Amino acid sequence: MVHEAVSPSQRLLEPKDLSFLQQVIGLYGNDPTKLLQILREVQEHLGFIPNPAVSFIAETLNIPRNRIESVASFYSFLHLKSQGTYRVLFSDNITDRMLGSQALMERMCQQLWLQPGKVSEDGLVSIGTTSCTGMCDQGPAMLVNERAITKLTHQRIQEIGQLIRNRTPLSDWPADFFQVEDNIQRAGLLLGNTLTYGETLQAGIALGGAAIVEEVKRSGLRGRGGAGYPTGLKWEACRNAQGKEHYVVCNADEGEPGTFKDRVLLTRQADLVFEGMTLCALAVGAKKGFLYLRGEYRYLLDHLLGVLQRRRDSDLLGHDILGIKGFDFDIEIHLGAGAYICGEESALIESLEGERGVPRNRPPFPVTHGYLQQPTALDNVETFCQAAMAIHMGADKYSAIGTAKSTGSKLISVSGDCPRPGIYEYQFGVSVQEILNDCGAVNTRAVQISGPSGICIGEHEFSRKLGFEDLPTAGAFMVFDDSRDMFEVARNFVHFFAHESCGFCTPCRVGTSMLKQTMDKIAAGQGTHYDLAEVENLDHVLQTTSHCGLGRTACNPVLHTLKHFRPAYESRLKSLSFKPAFDLDGALARARQMTGRDDAGAHLKENE
């Protein structure tokens, strides 16, 4: 690596910075497994993680400094070089784009005189994009220094640009910028519950651990994170697994583009989430739990810590919970730092241990070898809520809701082309058309179910039903009307996967980026039938050889849109059978930039 004379990573540490570092590392018990949390705090405090800080942390924790660089460079929100005092990231989900995010970003770049991805020369600001921030129902959205801002308009962008120019501290920005709405459009079992804190826990204690497992098994509850594994079986396997200690982990790394229901549950039903986790702890015999919160939801941290403290004060967490001797359990919150892959359970556990979020080889599975290689019950936010409801209602009543193989309710995050986006809670078995009717969507061309890794369905399939029997879903429901170009939708998703690939295995690391280039080539009007064949070839390699679900599903958006909307691709193709990706005119772009020319004479004529 060549370093510039004054490298942006070489900020000198002042004595107050050093004492801050010392304090943070001490707060985390000088524990290398807390490395990600330490780095996140340093990033928050210093704006980035300068080289001397890396050395200091390495020495204090007694770990190699390249391990710190290795971990920090894995997460999008951690920076080893300064990205400016203000780091602006536009959420780049297709729903943000549909609401005009690209024009807003261009406008802001013009206003602040900078190029996307570059830091301004005075080191004040950088502007870039990030994967879906989970504000699809109130986009376009952005993060400024990891704080969520919603409902962007040209006026709001103008104001933000002005605040940045004036170097106004983020804490003095108008509060309504940071307002996040819940947008609950339809409440059911979970969102309409009237339970009081500790009520289901009392019921669980009356049952006891083994009976909780049985009850959850009988309820038919299946995981709400997408895979749909029976929750009761998972808890049972974890309970029966041998280990020094058992752990409960809640996956709140809600990264699937188009999904935001966990955000609303954590906002409105945090007690139910923690109650579900505590019931699980009782069932599997855990004393320690973690909630892994995605970095984009950093703004929820204080609220969640407050709820945890209230529960401790109410004897619902801590030692001898509700007076039961030996029933000890407490929950710690870990924050992610911008890595979709950490939603995969074994990658999440790696991240919890302060490592790069690379999925493990399975088997063994987390139920036997999870956090610190100990038995770990890891479930989605909504799953813990549903489990608490199942215990509260009893398995018989609970399993009567929904369908035979998909019991209970499901929260759907509706966004895209409809007048009423937001959260809709339905019993399983609801049809796509019913949801479209409820959210007021008209002239709908397609719905992306369960995010980019899920499935894209066309009009003739709107009678299909949500549930494990037909259309399994983690909750995303993005609506596209007949004005939308489904090729561009797929291209956005392909870019997402290339950005989020962890890079561990060859097919996903190389394949997703090849797929991205091929889609870009087609978008630029340079595609041929050869490229469509290459897309299909890449899809096959990704599906059959990838290490984890990310690679295996990365081609779904292309496969599904090719199936339903092939003309959207073919209309862009050249009639040739092959055209090289090399763009002669494009190769002159740098020369044009250097000479400040963009006239006709500075361009090659097409087909010259």
Add this chain to the structure above:
Amino acid sequence: MEFPVSDTFQLDGKPVVFETGQTVMQAALAAGHYIPHLCYHPEFKPHGSCKLCTVKVNGRTAASCTMPAEAGLEVESDIDELNALRRTLVQMLFAEGNHFCPSCEKSGNCVLQALGYDLEVHSAGFRHQFPDRPLDASHPDILLDFNRCILCELCVNASAEVDGKHVFALAGRGNSKHLIVNAESGLLKDTNIALTDKAMSVCPVGVIIKKGVGFSTPIGERRYDQRPISQQALDDAPRPPSGEAHD
């Protein structure tokens, strides 16, 4: 020798005896059956990143180096479908870095190149990415040519587990993942690497290069010039101590 039936699985229709704890790859190599592989090294715990050793186990694809051997598995490896996938993966690795075999001093000793020949990769397949990866020639005795790195992590593990040094680590994510060294300057000369380190000898391609000895063995007389990798790899694999061969 007689083995209970429960201790064998089928590989391309032939029985393979295995010991508890072995993976499909380990058992196959020990029994004299070759499965193409790249990031797997018999002396290190397999981690399964290159995916070249992908096989079909009871109809489903899996990396054979990490797949635990189990009695009764039906494993397919040497079939057209899988060899086509392996060719594509090799093409991907070639396209991802900057590999110029004719001018590379590792030519003939390079596992990636040898696999290319053995799997009959006749074309580039993908457009090359031509990434910008500066060399690190700072160390007096050792050159690092990152252009050829295939991110197999063998040097990372060798340095950590055998040498106890952590000279190497992987940084970045996705297609910007890259190898780094353990020094504030980012340069190899400021690490405690030594020529005698295990990490010096595990690189399957030409990233970690000892200076001053480049062409002491002429091209044409090198490891994979003499025998294809499919034969060479079997010699490198740990075999049962008593020497019995299983077919």
